[in-house]
Amino acid sequence: MKQKSIAVVGAAETTKxxxxxxxxxxxxxxxxxxxxxxxxxxxxSDIDGVATAGISPVDLAHYMGITxxxxxxxxxxxxxxxxHVRHAAAAINEGLCNTVLITHGExxxxxxxxxxxxxxxxxxxxxFEMPFGPMGPPTMFTIxxxxxxxxxxxxxxxxxxxAVIQREWAAMNPRASFKDPITVADxxxxxxxxxxxxxxxxxxVTDGGGALILTSAERAKDFPQKPVYILGTGxxxxxxxxxxxxxxxSSKAFRVSGKKAFEESGISHSDVDHLMIYDAFAHxxxxxxxxxxxxxxxxxxxxxxxRNTAPGGKLPLNTNGGxxxxxxxxxxxxxxxxxxxxxxxxxxxxxxxGAKISIAHGVGGMFAASGTIVFSNEAP
Amino acid sequence: MPPRMLxxxxxxxxxxxxxxxxxxxxLQRCTDCDGGSYFPPRPFCPKCxxxxxxxxxxxxxxxxxxxxxxxxxxPDMGTEPYAIAVVKLAEGPQMMSNIVNCPQTPExxxxxxxxxxxxxxxxxxxxxPFFEPVKG
Numbered sequence: 001m002k003q004k005s006i007a008v009v010g011a012a013e014t015t016k017x018x019x020x021x022x023x024x025x026x027x028x029x030x031x032x033x034x035x036x037x038x039x040x041x042x043x044x045s046d047i048d049g050v051a052t053a054g055i056s057p058v059d060l061a062h063y064m065g066i067t068x069x070x071x072x073x074x075x076x077x078x079x080x081x082x083x084h085v086r087h088a089a090a091a092i093n094e095g096l097c098n099t100v101l102i103t104h105g106e107x108x109x110x111x112x113x114x115x116x117x118x119x120x121x122x123x124x125x126x127x128f129e130m131p132f133g134p135m136g137p138p139t140m141f142t143i144x145x146x147x148x149x150x151x152x153x154x155x156x157x158x159x160x161x162x163a164v165i166q167r168e169w170a171a172m173n174p175r176a177s178f179k180d181p182i183t184v185a186d187x188x189x190x191x192x193x194x195x196x197x198x199x200x201x202x203x204x205v206t207d208g209g210g211a212l213i214l215t216s217a218e219r220a221k222d223f224p225q226k227p228v229y230i231l232g233t234g235x236x237x238x239x240x241x242x243x244x245x246x247x248x249x250s251s252k253a254f255r256v257s258g259k260k261a262f263e264e265s266g267i268s269h270s271d272v273d274h275l276m277i278y279d280a281f282a283h284x285x286x287x288x289x290x291x292x293x294x295x296x297x298x299x300x301x302x303x304x305x306x307r308n309t310a311p312g313g314k315l316p317l318n319t320n321g322g323x324x325x326x327x328x329x330x331x332x333x334x335x336x337x338x339x340x341x342x343x344x345x346x347x348x349x350x351x352x353x354g355a356k357i358s359i360a361h362g363v364g365g366m367f368a369a370s371g372t373i374v375f376s377n378e379a380p
Numbered sequence: 381m382p383p384r385m386l387x388x389x390x391x392x393x394x395x396x397x398x399x400x401x402x403x404x405x406x407l408q409r410c411t412d413c414d415g416g417s418y419f420p421p422r423p424f425c426p427k428c429x430x431x432x433x434x435x436x437x438x439x440x441x442x443x444x445x446x447x448x449x450x451x452x453x454x455p456d457m458g459t460e461p462y463a464i465a466v467v468k469l470a471e472g473p474q475m476m477s478n479i480v481n482c483p484q485t486p487e488x489x490x491x492x493x494x495x496x497x498x499x500x501x502x503x504x505x506x507x508x509p510f511f512e513p514v515k516g
Contacts, residue, residue, distance in 0.1 A: 120388070127387035127397075128420045129476045131508055134464050135454040143466055143476075147446035150491050194464075195449035195486055243466045243476035244420070248446055 001264060004380035006089040007220035007227035010040030010213030011341040014105070017327050018177055020207040024113030026055060026063055028105025028209035028329075033064055036211035040223045042099065047213070049100035051088055053080035054331060060103055070097035076237060077364025078278060078331040081212070082371025085337065086233035088214050098215060104334035105209030112207075125241050137280060138202050139194045141366040144248035145283045146196065151249045156196045158301035159282040160187035163200050163324050165310045166279065170321025172311070172350035177204050178325045201282035203323035203332065210334040212341070217380055228344040231357065232265025232374040234258060242366035251363070253370035254291035258361065261372035262293070269294055273355035274343045275315055276336035278362045279322040285309070288361055289317075292372075311350065319343065319350045333362035337373065344377040382456045386506050393421045395435050400507040404437040405497045407471055419473035440497035442469040442511065449484055463489055467511050481512040 012035030014020070014028050023031065029052065037043065049070035050057045057071040070091045074083045081102055088100035107114045119126045134140045149155065164184055170176035182200060190198035220227035236256035239245055246252050262268075277288035289300040294315065303309065309317035320326040320339040327335060340358040342348040358375045389397040399406030407417045411434055415427030424431045447465035450457075463484050466474050480498065482488050495511040502508055 121386065122388040122390050124393075124420050127389065127393055130385050131387055132464055132476050132478050133450060133454050133457040133462055134476075135450060135452065139448055139450045139464055142448045143464060144446050146448075146491060192451045194451060195461075197448065241420070241476070243474055248466075 001086070001089045001230065001233055002093060003231050003265060004229040004376060005217050006092055006214055006230045007217045008212055008230070008341050008375075009215055009220050009223040009225060009227055010036040010042065010211070011338055012036040012039045012211055013335070013338055014209040017175055017208040018206050019109055020107070021110040021112060023107070023207070025105055025107050026059060026113065028107065028207065029055060029060055029103040030063055030105075032105055032209035032211035033101055033103050036101070036213050040213050040225060042213065047099050047101045049088060049091060049097035051084035051100060051102045052104065053084070054104065054106060064101070066101065068097065070100065076369035078280065079333040079362025079364040079369055079371040080331060081334045081337055082360065082362040082373050083235045085212065085214065085230065085373050086235055086371065089230050089233065092214065092216055098219070100214045101211060102214070103209065103211040104331055106329035106331060107207045108205050108329035109207045129241055129243055137366060138197060140242050141281050142194050142197045142283070143242050144245060144367070147248040148283065148287070152298045152301070154286070154301045156188065157184055158286070158305070159196070159201050160184040161301070161305050162279070162282040162285050163187045165304060165307070166318050166322045166324045168311055169319050169350055170325035173321050173326060174349060176321040176326045177206060178321070197281065200324070203280045203328035204325070206327045206329050208327050208329045210338045212337060226345050226377065227379070228341050229376045229378070229380065230373060231267070231376040232261045232263070234260030234264070234372040235370065236260075237364075237369040238367060240365065240368055245367050249297070251287055251291050251367045251370065253367065254288060254361070254363070257370040257372045258292040261359070261374050265374040267357060267374065271357050272315065272359055274319065274340065274352045274358040275317045276340055276358070276360040277317060278332055278336055279318055279324050280328065280332065280363065282324065284363060285317060292359075292361060316352045319348060319352065333364070333371065336360040336362055340373070340375050344375050346377070381458065384456045384502060386502055392423055396421045397506060399437065400499050400509050401501070401505070403499055405440045405509055406435050407438040407469070407473060408433050408435055417471040417473055419469075419475055439470045442467040442495050444479065444489060444491055444493045444495055445474060446491065447479070447489060449486070449489075460484070465489075465511070467495055478510050479512065480510045
């Protein structure tokens with residue numbers, strides 16, 4: 001895409017976060033959407049593009065009273081919203097629409113008006129994975145990890161360090177679900193969910209949502225909030241079955257998406273002030289740091305242990321506390337984008353001083369898909 | 381205990397499940413390119429796109445590539461923790477399976493241990509391919 005041609009002008013999460021038993025899934029979408037419209041001073045009639053995952057963009061448009069000329073229902077898991085941002089940027093630049101609303105809402109914990117996760121027994125995953133007993137992401141997303149640890153010379157303590165440091169960030173965030181400090185021993189000693197993953201290496205299960213509103217950089221100057229420009233974008237998909245991932249030590253979707261985003265944005269790794277790597281489980285930041293090129297293979301665990309990603313470190317990572325400590329409703333990518341936007345606006349609870357470039361990197365499914373957005377707060 | 385979740389074969393995968401019933405682990409390979417064996421089944425080569433592919437009986441040998449031990453068993457899987465494993469087959473492809481005739485512990489389940497296929501009939505139509513440690 002064209003650098004800085006598009007900007008985020010509205011961004012908000014749901015009014016409440018965590019346990020919201022009195023709001024349904026579509027209600028969470030709407031709450032986030034209304035908050036984002038209020039953030040930029042727009043009404044539903046001002047929106048002419050919609051994008052969402054989990055529910056259909058038809059559901060969203062009708063519920064919100066929007067008559068769009070652009071609708072994107074890309075649904076590739078938790079990074080769908082990164083792809084929505086990318087597609088919206090292209091659509092606005094192509095003149096398909098002017099102002100795009102992207103929403104996420106999920107009743108992950110309370111399951112109010114929520115669908116199921118069932119896979120048809122005739123699908124490839126239904127035939128070649130489900131008969132062997134996987135039970136959701138904790139037993140699937142984690143399958144490559146023992147191979148990864150062995151290949152890299154990492155240990156389960158390295159996974160624990162990821163959770164410990166993210167809890168340090170969460171402690172600074174009033175909206176984080178878990179704020180109390182934890183130790184490596186706490187993480188290793190927590191309930192075993194799926195060896196080698198304990199509960200504290202797995203994301204939270206909460207209710208919530210978020211919404212973004214994008215328009216052209218030219219128009220963005222007229223909105224009340226500081227525009228956050230899209231500098232570069234990437235996306236890719238690999239496989240609907242984690243067992244068929246080409247390389248258990250590296251995500252092809254991460255590598256392709258990341259490389260594209262760096263190329264589009266024309267930046268180098270040292271230009272990045274702030275980074276979000278979707279952490280549904282503690283191994284994802286390690287894969288992300290390596291596959292995005294911030295660390296050489298085998299160096300990510302030491303990089304985290306060395307406190308480079310911790311408060312005060314040179315590459316602040318998952319500064320909202322991440323899916324491990326902040327919140328995780330199911331498709332967390334929206335919250336990673338929200339935190340990047342807050343950091344670029346300079347209003348994050350754990351604000352990185354002077355941050356000018358932020359990357360939000362998402363994963364979808366179990367290493368199935370990926371999307372990467374590079375943000376800048378400097379006007380074109 | 382609810383009945384175990386079982387596959388529903390499609391025309392494109394029928395040969396695989398018929399093979400399991402007959403005691404053969406059937407893979408596919410391309411006869412147009414040297415792309416090698418692939419899995420899961422599909423009627424064309426994922427490397428070159430050719431429809432000229434053949435089914436064949438694989439060796440049934442492989443190694444334990446990676447796994448987790450699910451401590452909260454799915455209701456249809458019984459009450460004891462079990463490993464959900466990925467086996468790297470001698471012919472190249474990876475496939476998900478369970479490791480049978482072996483304690484479901486990190487000590488017993490060593491990465492790269494040699495495994496061999498064994499089939500367990502679930503009903504008249506479906507036999508599931510499991511893997512067990514090579515003896516000796």
